[in-house]
Amino acid sequence: DAKTTQPPSMDCAEGRAANLPCNHSTISGNEYVYWYRQIHSQGPQYIIHGLKNNETNEMASLIITEDRKSSTLILPHATLRDTAVYYCIVRASGSARQLTFGSGTQLTVLP
């Protein structure tokens, strides 16, 4: 699976959009971009994933650049409960093995 690079930490004001970047310059054509988050002392939570098109669900939007070498997770209206470590993971379709979690980005939503 391709390696990802994320900033170690970010702050965001409550009610504003949180934009979390991820670089994955060595991504292959069959690899998806996944985002998970982990609130302190809880299990990780799936947020969204995509291959090449932008995706949106009830939690977030995922914007993938045309060359697929980077992506941005957008939380449109961040709340205090969105404070967590956010992980960007690149993974081939059909891979039965583990998710490889890097260090992630610690997002702190400030009141």
Add this chain to the structure above:
Amino acid sequence: DGGITQSPKYLFRKEGQNVTLSCEQNLNHDAMYWYRQDPGQGLRLIYYSQIVNDFQKGDIAEGYSVSREKKESFPLTVTSAQKNPTAFYLCASSIDMETQYFGPGTRLLVL
């Protein structure tokens, strides 16, 4: 409610003792996984199972054992051979080997 449950939330192990962590899911998922997370670190795969009565070692299987006698259950035993068992243990399941859904975790401490 569908989901993954792990028990206990906290577990204490004495020297030389084997302990078993429970993981149950009612999501009808075929694949199940066990990860270990150390403070400030990402997740590392211990074992995974794609189907009942079959499982494979992950990256750090030494000192651990699993069984998969039922689709709903994937217990993890931390044996006395695991010399540094203190960690946060996470169980996950997946229906399509793409998106993984995590339980709340068990924190194992050594007395």
